[in-house]
Amino acid sequence: MFALKSRQDGRQEAMSGRFLVSAAVGNRIVLPRWLRRPVRALSRIDLDGLPVPPFAATALTAVLFGATAAYGVVLGGHSNAVIQTVTAQGGFAVDDVHISGLRELSEIDVLGAVGLNGWTSLVGFDAAAARDRVAALPWVQSASVRKIYPDQLEVVVEEKDAFAIWQHGSELSLIERSGKVIAPFRGGHAALPLVVGRGAPEEARDIVAMVAGRPVLADRVKGYVRVADRRWDLRLANGVTLRLPEKDVGAAIDDLLAVDARQGLLSRDIAAVDLRIEDRFVVQLTPDAVEKREAALKQRLKGASGRRI
Secondary structure, X not given: OHHXXXXXXXXXXHHHHHHHHHHHHHHOOOOOHHHXXXXXXXXXXXXXXXXXXXXXXXXXXXXXXXHHHHHHHHHOOOHHHHHHHHHHHHHHEOOEEXXXXXOOOOHHHHHHHHOOOOOOEOOOXXXXXXXXXXXXXXXXXXXXXXXXXXXXXXXXXXXXXXXXXXXXXXXXXXEOOOOOEEEEOOOOOOOXXXXXXXXXXXXXXXXXXXXXXXXXXXXXXXXXEEEOOOEEEEEEXXXXXXXXXXXXXXXXXXXXXXXXXXXXXXXXXXXXXXXXXXXXXXXXXXXXXXXXXXXXXXHHHHHHHHHHO
């Protein structure tokens, strides 16, 4: 009897609630047509009759604290660190890094640019940012960084090609064929041509190619010196300097090589050969050669004077 009465009382309260909702809607707000049915459905719910599960308050409190903590993490910008820590503990920590394409760089240089630590997770790791850091290394032409789940990274590097050694003042730098500086010279590239002076890196490609096309001369050249950013001097391994003209350089070199083939000019005791005059060579002797020449002339004069007597 009591249960029946209670149930009926609940129905009456529910009906009263529906009446109040309807009255409130009717007296105050006219709801849109699409919203009327959901409101009616909600008004039929008997909230007093819903069973409350045990520990509901504890669960709601935990949800509230969890939501508050998550909000604080996101607001403070720590979400990535949390993701890294959680996923690393879950088996996604980077355990293997495969690096390929290295010639001049060391793996330590690349790993430092990738930015790993002992608990870096593959899930939150920014591969694009790591690629940009690797590509910014002095020797790197291009780079790619790829994540391989669950715990591997693949780094592929394409390095720049050193074309020449550039001497500017007391400093030495390695340069590309385009003239761009790669990195300071630390040794290990003895076979590369040496170019010297202001403007030399940008203009070196043509003169080096021209000399390389003449192996007889290329084997003797020790350095290419840019003079007043207008022309070149060639320094040979035996100390002879060839002063090249601004124009028609190839023709002047060919004429010199023809004379050298007949007379062995470049093997003599000379300091320089000036090729800037179109129809002749001006040869500068070394100090020792000058002394020998003067002594020979004096001896010749003495011999001539003795014959006159």
